[in-house]
Amino acid sequence: MTLSPVSLAGRRIFVVEDEYFLADDIGKAFRALGAEIAGPAGHLDDALKILHDGSVLDAAVLDVNIRSEMIFPIARELKLRGVPFLFTTGYDKITLGPEFQDVPLLEKPIDLPAMAQKLAGLIAEPGV
Numbered sequence: 729m730t731l732s733p734v735s736l737a738g739r740r741i742f743v744v745e746d747e748y749f750l751a752d753d754i755g756k757a758f759r760a761l762g763a764e765i766a767g768p769a770g771h772l773d774d775a776l777k778i779l780h781d782g783s784v785l786d787a788a789v790l791d792v793n794i795r796s797e798m799i800f801p802i803a804r805e806l807k808l809r810g811v812p813f814l815f816t817t818g819y820d821k822i823t824l825g826p827e828f829q830d831v832p833l834l835e836k837p838i839d840l841p842a843m844a845q846k847l848a849g850l851i852a853e854p855g856v
Contacts (some may be wrong), residue, residue, distance in 0.1 A: 737762030812850035
């Protein structure tokens with residue numbers, strides 16, 4: 729199966745990731761596909777500031793564990809707003825609990841092209 733070229737052009741993607749180099753790689757990959765990056769945020773407080781700054785977010789990539797804090801308060805607010813997102817983690821899906829079982833989970837190390845493809849699909853088909 730060949731993947732069609734992914735476009736995130738004009739989309740604002742919220743990135744919450746505490747591993748600096750991974751956050752930088754995600755940002756570069758998404759910018760190369762035409763996206764604008766909100767963040768990346770490496771602390772929960774920074775992520776909350778971005779979340780509440782009044783700007784539009786088209787989708788998000790959330791590391792499950794940010795400096796030993798769980799990302800779930802951010803995830804809950806995105807869900808309430810109808811903003812599609814996916815989780816990245818070194819943990820397995822059981823750590824998400826029933827509340828987020830429907831959210832895509834990408835295990836680290838991350839395949840960035842696959843992540844971009846998945847995110848573009850979430851944006852294109854909200855609620856699926």
